[in-house]
Structure formats: structure tokens, C-alpha cells
Amino acid sequence: MTETSQSPRLPQPVATLGPRHMGRINGRGLWTLYVKEVRRFLNVFTQTVMAPMVTMLLFLAIFTLALGRDNVTFGEISYAEFLAPGLVMMAVIQNAFANTSSSLLIGKIQGNIVDVLMPPLSASELTLGFVGGGVTRGIVVGVAVTLGMWLFVPIRIHDPLAIAWFGINAAVMLSLLGMIGGIWADKFDHIAAVTNFVIVPFSFLSGTFYSIERLPETWKFVAHLNPFFYQIDGFRYGFLGQHDSNLVIGAVFVGGVNLCLWLLVHRMFASGYKLKP
Amino acid sequence: MGGQGPSWSAPRDLRPVNWRGFWTLYRRAALRYLRSLPEDVGGPLVSSMLFLIVFSMAWGAAGGEPIRGVDPVTFIAPGIAAYALFHGAFENSAFPTIHDKLEGIVQDVLGAPLTPLEMVAGYVLPAATGGLVTGAIILGVMRIFVEIPLAAPLYVLGFGVLGAMLFAFLGFLAGLWARKWDRYSVVDTFLILPLGLLSGTFFPLAALPEMGQSLILANPVFYAVDGFRAGFLGQPQAPLLAGAAVLLGLCALLAMTSWILVARGYRLKP
Numbered sequence: 001m002t003e004t005s006q007s008p009r010l011p012q013p014v015a016t017l018g019p020r021h022m023g024r025i026n027g028r029g030l031w032t033l034y035v036k037e038v039r040r041f042l043n044v045f046t047q048t049v050m051a052p053m054v055t056m057l058l059f060l061a062i063f064t065l066a067l068g069r070d071n072v073t074f075g076e077i078s079y080a081e082f083l084a085p086g087l088v089m090m091a092v093i094q095n096a097f098a099n100t101s102s103s104l105l106i107g108k109i110q111g112n113i114v115d116v117l118m119p120p121l122s123a124s125e126l127t128l129g130f131v132g133g134g135v136t137r138g139i140v141v142g143v144a145v146t147l148g149m150w151l152f153v154p155i156r157i158h159d160p161l162a163i164a165w166f167g168i169n170a171a172v173m174l175s176l177l178g179m180i181g182g183i184w185a186d187k188f189d190h191i192a193a194v195t196n197f198v199i200v201p202f203s204f205l206s207g208t209f210y211s212i213e214r215l216p217e218t219w220k221f222v223a224h225l226n227p228f229f230y231q232i233d234g235f236r237y238g239f240l241g242q243h244d245s246n247l248v249i250g251a252v253f254v255g256g257v258n259l260c261l262w263l264l265v266h267r268m269f270a271s272g273y274k275l276k277p
Numbered sequence: 278m279g280g281q282g283p284s285w286s287a288p289r290d291l292r293p294v295n296w297r298g299f300w301t302l303y304r305r306a307a308l309r310y311l312r313s314l315p316e317d318v319g320g321p322l323v324s325s326m327l328f329l330i331v332f333s334m335a336w337g338a339a340g341g342e343p344i345r346g347v348d349p350v351t352f353i354a355p356g357i358a359a360y361a362l363f364h365g366a367f368e369n370s371a372f373p374t375i376h377d378k379l380e381g382i383v384q385d386v387l388g389a390p391l392t393p394l395e396m397v398a399g400y401v402l403p404a405a406t407g408g409l410v411t412g413a414i415i416l417g418v419m420r421i422f423v424e425i426p427l428a429a430p431l432y433v434l435g436f437g438v439l440g441a442m443l444f445a446f447l448g449f450l451a452g453l454w455a456r457k458w459d460r461y462s463v464v465d466t467f468l469i470l471p472l473g474l475l476s477g478t479f480f481p482l483a484a485l486p487e488m489g490q491s492l493i494l495a496n497p498v499f500y501a502v503d504g505f506r507a508g509f510l511g512q513p514q515a516p517l518l519a520g521a522a523v524l525l526g527l528c529a530l531l532a533m534t535s536w537i538l539v540a541r542g543y544r545l546k547p
Contacts, residue, residue, distance in 0.1 A: 051466040065484050197323060209332075
């Protein structure tokens, strides 16, 4: 009895064993990595979304109070309206960077990076998964800050396409930079130094708080070398409809920088630089 | 040898104050601060200078007018330095407290023959000192670029110390309350940042509407910033003596609270 009932079943498990075929893209793996990256920051929602919102609202308050009282206007735009899109972009920049850099660095230090490197994920899938998480954080924070500012400042939308292009490209760029930083850094001090001495200065000096056109010539030239300037300027154009730089050049420039960074990060994952022994 | 027995076997008398115990705690905190000085001061220094640059550019681009008779950059420089000083004191107090608690090191402090008051002082005083050093370094660097007069050095010192003590106590209390690192950033973002930035660091009281003015006057940090700035530029915006009294009262209250909480072992002892 037992033999007859078992013998026909024997080949079945053997037939189901063997490598799983995933096609050209490991969709489930990519999705899992993306969801992990998103849940990571949503888990500490207060720190990752509410905190930037509060900080940016405070910046809006202090700069408007300090500078906006003389009815300083840019055409028909009040200083607060001018400032708001720049602050949103600053929040996007800082948070996209923080998301990928902290994820990779913590993974490296605590050793759980192997859980990401071991599964059948290619370098392209790893890059896409991490960038996806960083961009999602950037967009979530950007929307939260915009909504927070909307309570105090009239927000109008002039060109949604420019907002989307420059907003997403900024988030992608900073996610990629965060990955480069996270892979390169050995300690938290390293990433803190990159944040304090590179990301924060570049985002502060990018025309968030003032119109570059009104600066002295030397400073104007220096400001034009800053890639964040094109992002903030294009992003602000999407809201207010006025800009300091050539938008097409800006759009192509940020897209080109992103392409180069993407290839670099892909190369880092493929070669296992500072990730694999 | 027998005759000397009691002199070494008897318990050491540490009353009224265990100075050596306190000094050990203080020195430990100072060494901690010095070891991470570049990171502790570098970050705030860069952000303070960025605020100053951005502000002066924005002001220049906007073609603004002097604030209270002085160049706006001269007006905000002491405010930014005060904020860095206060935040430094908070950080230097909250960080070691949480670290010691989570790592279990605090048992070494609780087990030592220290009274609760000595322990509070051992955490809070070095933190205030650290904040003052950070603030002094930032002011020193600012003075290279911005002309900052020094009207009354005693006010600078007095209000600097009072503000540093206030934030060091806040940091210690936050450290006692926090069970996780997350809590540190909650207090930092939702209490310290608003208290520090909406205190007249960047703008004069007159820039606000009526209601805003009374709100700022209700913020004790305003008195610390105002007194600190008056030490450089003269002309305080609120009576200095009243401000000092408010700060002193608040410090005493927080000191009392810290003392009682430590004596009860709040979130320190099982």
C-alpha cells in the first residue's frame, strides 16, 4: 500500500527543483529591494518626513521675517513665494542623499549588506532598487514640505513638467551621490563630513535664498558651476514661471550628470568596490 | 602596620562634596569633547558660515536696509553664534547621557559614590563648557570676515553661560527621557530647533507683527540671544535684568527637576 502510493509521487518534487527562471529582470527581487528601502524610512516617519518639513518651515519663517519685511519682490512675486520652491528642493536634495547613503553605510557597518548582495540581483537591479528608494523619499518629503508651505504661502503651478523633470532628476542625482558616498565611506564620520562639507554647502549656495542674477559677477559665475543651481532654478520656474538660467541647457545638464553618475554606481556594484572582499 | 589600620580601612569621608568624583566626570566629558572636536565644531562652523554668507547675499541682492542701525550681517552674526553655542550645549549634554544609558556605562556613574546633584553637575557643566567653546570658535572665525564690535564682554559671557546652562539642562532631561536614539532627534527637531531659531537669532523683534512679538517674548531663549547680542552691539531689545532673571529662574527650575529625577532614578535605575 505504502509503496504504491509513494512511488508515483516520487518524481514530482524532483521535477519542481532546479533553478528558478527570472527572465531578463528579477522583478520580484527588485520590488522587494525597493519596498525594503521605502519601509526603512517610513518606519521612522517623524525623523525622515516630519523633521525636514518642520526645519524647512522654520527656514521659511526666519528668512521671510529677516528679509521679506521691506516688501522685497521679484517682479510680482513676494520673497516667501520665491523662497518656497527652493526650500522644497533643498529638502528633496538632502533627504534623497540621506536615504541611500545611510542605507548602504549601515548595511556595511552592521554586515547586513550581504542580504542585498547575495540574492540574484544584478548591478543594474541593485542600482535601480536603491535609487527608487531614494527618489521615493525625496518625492514624499518634497510633497510634505510643499503642503506644509501651502498653509502659509500661496503656491501656484506654472509648468508641472518642469517641476517633475527637475524634481525627479535632483532626487536621482542625490540618490546616486548618496550611494557613491555610502559605498565609499567606512565610518559614520565620513558620511557626516560629506554631508556637512559638500551637500549642505552646495545646496545652500545654489540660489535657494536669493536670485543669482542679482549677485556680483564673480559670484554669479561660481554659482553657474553648481549643478544644484540648475535644479533649483528649473524647479522654481515650474512653480513661478521665471528663471535665471537657460532651462534647456539646465535640463540636459542635470540629465547628463545623472547618466554619468548612474554608470559610475553601476560600475561600483558590478566590481564590488568596498562591498565585496 | 596595625596602628595604621583604621586610617585606611575606614570609609573615605566625601562630604560635603565629592570633588574628585565630580572632577572625574567633568574630565571624562572634556576628553570626549576634545577627541571629537573636529567633527563637533566643523559641522556647526560650516553651517553657521553658510547662514552668514547666504544671509548677506540675500540681503545684498534684495537691497535691504540696516537693522537697528547696524549692518544686518553684523546684527545676525552674534545671533547665529548664539544658536550654535546653545545647540552645542544641548548636543554635548544629550548625546553622552543617551550613549551612557544605552551602552550601560551609566551604571559606573550610578555605582560611584556620587550624590544625584554631583552626577547632574558632572553631565551638565562640561556640556555647557563644550557649547561655550564651540560658540567661541565660531565667533572667532566670524570675526575674520565680519566686523563685530564688543560693547560689553561681561554680558556676552553672562548670557552665554546662562543660555548654555539652559540648553545643557534641556539636553540632560531629554537624555534621561529618551529610551532610543530616535527620541534625541525628536527633541532636537520639534523643541530645540524651533526654540532656537524663533528666538530672534535672525531678525529683530520689530520685524514681527504684534502677536508674533508676544510669542517671541514668551520664548525664554529670546532673552539669552538678546542679552548675548547686546554684549556685542549694545542696545538690548528687552530689559537685560529681567531677561537674566527669567533665564536664572528657568535654569534653577530645570536643575531642580534634573536633581529630583536622578535622585528617583527616573529611567536610570530599574
